[in-house]
Amino acid sequence: MIDMHSHFFPPITRELAAATDRERAPWLAVAPGAHSGHIMLGDKAFRPVGRALWDADFRVAELDSQGVQTQIVCATPVMFGDAWEAARAAEWAQRMNEQALIFCAKHPSRLKALAQVPLQDLNLACAEASRTKRAGCVGVQIGNHLGDKDLDDPQLVNFLIHCAENSIPVLVHPWDMMGGKRMQKWMLPWLVAMPAETQLGMLSLILSGALERIPASLKICFAHGGGSFAFLLGRVDNAWQQRDIVRQDCPQLPSSYARRFFVDSAVFDARALRLLTEVMGVDRVMLGSDYPFPLGEQRIGQLVRDAQMFSAADRQRLLRGNAEGFFAL
Numbered sequence: 001m002i003d004m005h006s007h008f009f010p011p012i013t014r015e016l017a018a019a020t021d022r023e024r025a026p027w028l029a030v031a032p033g034a035h036s037g038h039i040m041l042g043d044k045a046f047r048p049v050g051r052a053l054w055d056a057d058f059r060v061a062e063l064d065s066q067g068v069q070t071q072i073v074c075a076t077p078v079m080f081g082d083a084w085e086a087a088r089a090a091e092w093a094q095r096m097n098e099q100a101l102i103f104c105a106k107h108p109s110r111l112k113a114l115a116q117v118p119l120q121d122l123n124l125a126c127a128e129a130s131r132t133k134r135a136g137c138v139g140v141q142i143g144n145h146l147g148d149k150d151l152d153d154p155q156l157v158n159f160l161i162h163c164a165e166n167s168i169p170v171l172v173h174p175w176d177m178m179g180g181k182r183m184q185k186w187m188l189p190w191l192v193a194m195p196a197e198t199q200l201g202m203l204s205l206i207l208s209g210a211l212e213r214i215p216a217s218l219k220i221c222f223a224h225g226g227g228s229f230a231f232l233l234g235r236v237d238n239a240w241q242q243r244d245i246v247r248q249d250c251p252q253l254p255s256s257y258a259r260r261f262f263v264d265s266a267v268f269d270a271r272a273l274r275l276l277t278e279v280m281g282v283d284r285v286m287l288g289s290d291y292p293f294p295l296g297e298q299r300i301g302q303l304v305r306d307a308q309m310f311s312a313a314d315r316q317r318l319l320r321g322n323a324e325g326f327f328a329l
């Protein structure tokens with residue numbers, strides 16, 4: 001198996017984080033040798049986390065026990081720094097990407113890194129994406145939006161064009177979730193807002209007509225099965241047919257663009273996986289676990305392995321072959 005969606009967090013000390021931004025740069029609070037700790041923002045505990053997030057040896061032992069040959073590793077989104085001053089975010093991204101490559105270097109055939117980029121500055125973001133490709137990253141991860149800008153913003157479209165022209169695969173991860181005060185309990189931002197953020201990113205690219213300008217060679221994958229996208233695509237097509245304001249920037253039926261996207265398999269339900277492979281195509285879905293977080297697939301690949309509807313060849317595509325092609329592994 002190749003697991004294309006997993007996160008790491010480097011052992012950044014409080015001092016190192018404070019040198020970049022005392023309040024907003026995250027750091028890792030963990031006692032020497034401990035199996036758990038916290039990602040911190042300043043004095044505040046942001047999230048309890050486990051050892052696999054920062055210990056590559058520990059992680060690879062778990063991958064061995066789960067039968068995962070290769071795992072693609074990317075930043076925990078709190079590391080993005082998208083709201084910071086651009087030069088500071090660029091310097092931070094470079095340090096985080098060096099940490100990602102160090103994390104993977106002990107097990108080079110098992111762990112591959114995606115880079116983060118200072119998305120708030122197009123030139124710096126393109127430069128970091130190309131630099132990290134030369135340094136050994138297999139792609140980039142970006143958030144699904146940059147403050148008020150969605151993926152149809154010209155700056156973000158131009159970044160995606162750069163990635164297409166330079167054969168840099170892109171993983172789009174939802175973050176910085178909508179909903180605010182109305183979603184404070186029960187992990188609602190993860191359960192309601194994250195799937196909507198992902199759908200918003202995909203629809204922004206379709207309905208704006210951006211996919212008419214972005215080369216079809218762009219390899220772009222959306223996390224968590226594309227969130228709400230596949231299930232609601234019929235609703236979008238109907239709206240496009242009925243209302244000119246939906247059609248105004250989008251020349252083709254929205255669903256005709258679905259095959260421009262890849263998604264991961266993190267949907268946790270065989271019926272959802274069936275719908276996903278029917279809507280996106282069985283060649284457009286890749287095993288992605290969201291390891292090592294509690295909302296990820298705890299037995300990596302179990303949903304795909306247990307699904308009865310796939311031929312052996314299709315199951316192999318989902319578990320491995322599609323990701324080999326996507327990341328040119």
Ligand code: CO
Nearest residue numbers: 007173223290
């Ligand atoms: Co994730």
